[in-house]
Amino acid sequence: MKTAAACCLAVIAGTAASAAPAPGDWVSIPGGTFKSALRYEDLPAGSRVAPYALLQSPVTNGEYLEFVRAHPEWRRDRVPVALAEARYLSHWQSAASPGPGTMTDQPVTWVSWFAASAYCEAQGARLPNWQEWEFAAAADATRTDARADPAWRERILAWYSRPSNEPLPRTGASPANVYGVRDLHGLVWEWVDDSSALLVSADDREQGSADRQRFCGAGALSMDDRDNYAILMRVAMLSSLGAADATGNLGFRCARDEL
């Protein structure tokens, strides 16, 4: 199984971005030096992102159903509220079925951080950390870092003007970026492993201001690139959530260390 996955990865890496891997496929990302849109006081020159692999698209309702079948403790009628709030999988018709209205290949949403982590762990993987997510999401179809391009930013921001009451598109429908990864922008928000590491200020020596540092108001303060609204909004959203929280436009994909 592991060998098969490794072969798969090698094929993907070999054929580069032009090949369109099927949903659930892993995409190799070489990593490299990266300057986050967030201001990390301890990393003024940027950080080194190690090679990793990312799921080509976010996890779908269909894939998540398989997980729930194999791990019934994650059914919405069995999961403890400490690990997933009451609205967990509330868009499914029943605890054991998304139902006909929810397309199997739409990204799963209404999942908590605990649930997303458990899903990835069950695949022998993990959630990507923020740096890994941001690294992959900086790319467009031809460039590894398109972030300075105003046209690219506009395209991403256009997503936010789309009404949120429309059904979610299926995964994998958007063009792949230069690595072969899809849907990093324009489909759903995504959990990262270290969501709870976002936006913590230098430390809590400034008593009383902890809350201000932790939530939306701190977003601009910690952003190195204040024009990158798409990243700013994402960070503000992730940093405002608790690990048992779920929302209708927040999904996830898994990552793993490169083999």
Added chain:
Amino acid sequence: MKRAFQLVVACIAIALPVVANAGDAAHTPLPADSVYQVDATLSRAGGGETAWRALRGTPRVVTMFYSTCRAVCPMIVESARAVQRGVPAADRSRVGFVLLTMDPSRDTPPALAAVQRERHLDPATWLLLRPDEADVRTLAAILGVRYRALADGEFNHTTTLVLLDADGRVLARTEKIGSARDPEFIEAVRTAAAMAR
């Protein structure tokens, strides 16, 4: 007479297995909103391992720290100790205090044992625990602690004391530490201690 009575109560209290008591609580289902819904195994400062879930059975004040921290963490320990002092002596041993390290690579059990010794944290009520690397973020998540490892080995983190009832439900939390005391939190701990009689 009153003093003698208090002494007896104190003795009984000391005899209570506050530190690692799975006890009868293990037989009833864990509440859905219990932090002990997280599955994790921790190393004890004194050696050996404790299941996170085995902390059930006693009200506890839990916080996260790391021992190489110069600025905030000593304050966290002192704040937790101040909370403990806020509980009447007769009830003091009814509430356990748990310090979880967010830095398992450096805070090995011997390192934690050194902290326990140097800071005179009575092993009868104070547990210093080291989660596995893979469980730190999960335990922080269930406790509502946010942190990030910095390039120089320090951590950014929120300073939170969480009061749990015997079943691991959050009764109160405070982010006020150091000189900024939180009387409401101390009152909640007092009440939890009194209810554990």
